[in-house]
Amino acid sequence: MHQTLAPHNRAEADQPYYLPTANETAVFTAAYRRKLPLMLKGPTGCGKTRFVEHMASTLGLPLISIACHDDITAADLVGRYLLTGGEMVWVAGPLTRAVRAGGICYLDEAVEARADSTVVIHPLDDHRRVLNIGRTGESIKAPPSFMLVLSHNPGYQSILKDLKQSTRQRMVAIEMGYPAADNEIAIVMRENGAGNACAAGLVKLANAIRKLDTSLLSEVSSTRTLVNTACLIN
Incomplete structure (x- = not known):
């Protein structure tokens, strides 16, 4: 007989609900502790985004999510100068804010973004862990708590486009599917x-x-x- 799973305490009740299907929570935690970037591979609607929300809450980290699309640019991720009150003001993008906050930056369906925009993450997802901001000449060293997470739906996206090999090889991959x-x-x-x-x-x-x-x-x-x-x- 199936029973509704009720939270055991208030802290659990406030946490985004996620029911593990394999060892994904252990792999996520290990990747975070070893400062390794992560890629979630699985069909749409299988729980990738909820899983990231759950892990961010579990680890006590701020989460900044970016919904990738064909028109997203490197400036959309990193930031740009905007005219404000008659002067040009630098406005940090979500990726920059996530690095500075030492949280999780989640690129949802990263393959949808233009290839030239995702190249900006390469210095972040290897041993350097640095975000280079060309417009300001600034290099931001990611704090130990920062983590980069990408999601990818290879089922339909690989027909037309796929992640760059140089991006995939930098990632620890977790294969996800629909639950039993x-x-x-x-x-x-x-x-x-x-x-x-x-x-x-x-x-x-x-x-x-x-x-x-x-x-x-x-x-x-x-x-x-x-x-x-x-x-x-x-």
Whole structure:
């Protein structure tokens, strides 16, 4: 019998909920302690972003997320001069703020960004751990608590484009997928109070869809889709 997973204390209740499916929390923690950048690989809606939010909360680190897209530039990441009150003022970008804060910088779907923009992270994700700001001539040494995390959906993105090899080789990779049926049922129940029968039925349907020929489908049923569907049913 599946039971809704309730938090044990107030601190856990305030933490973004994430149910581990393998050893991903241990690998994330080890990479953080060894100051290694991390890449999460998995289909959309499998919990990559929630996992990062959960780990940032667990480690007590500020989290700055960047949703990557085709038009994002290096200046969007690092910062730029803007005209403010009649004078040019330097405004730091999210990557710069994350480095200075010593937190986690999460590049969501990093492959969507232009290749020339992601090159700026290379000095950050190797032994140098430095962010070079060309516009100001400044080099910021990342503090020990800073961590760079990328997410990547190789299922559909690799057809048209992929991460640069020089970027991939710098990363510790965690392969993520949709949870096992029992875990997925528990997640759907925990996220919105769905009953066991409702959650089990949705997960059974999702797993049947996932076994179909994916070339005939624009997308499959993700865990996120199941959570939203259960919410609408409720």
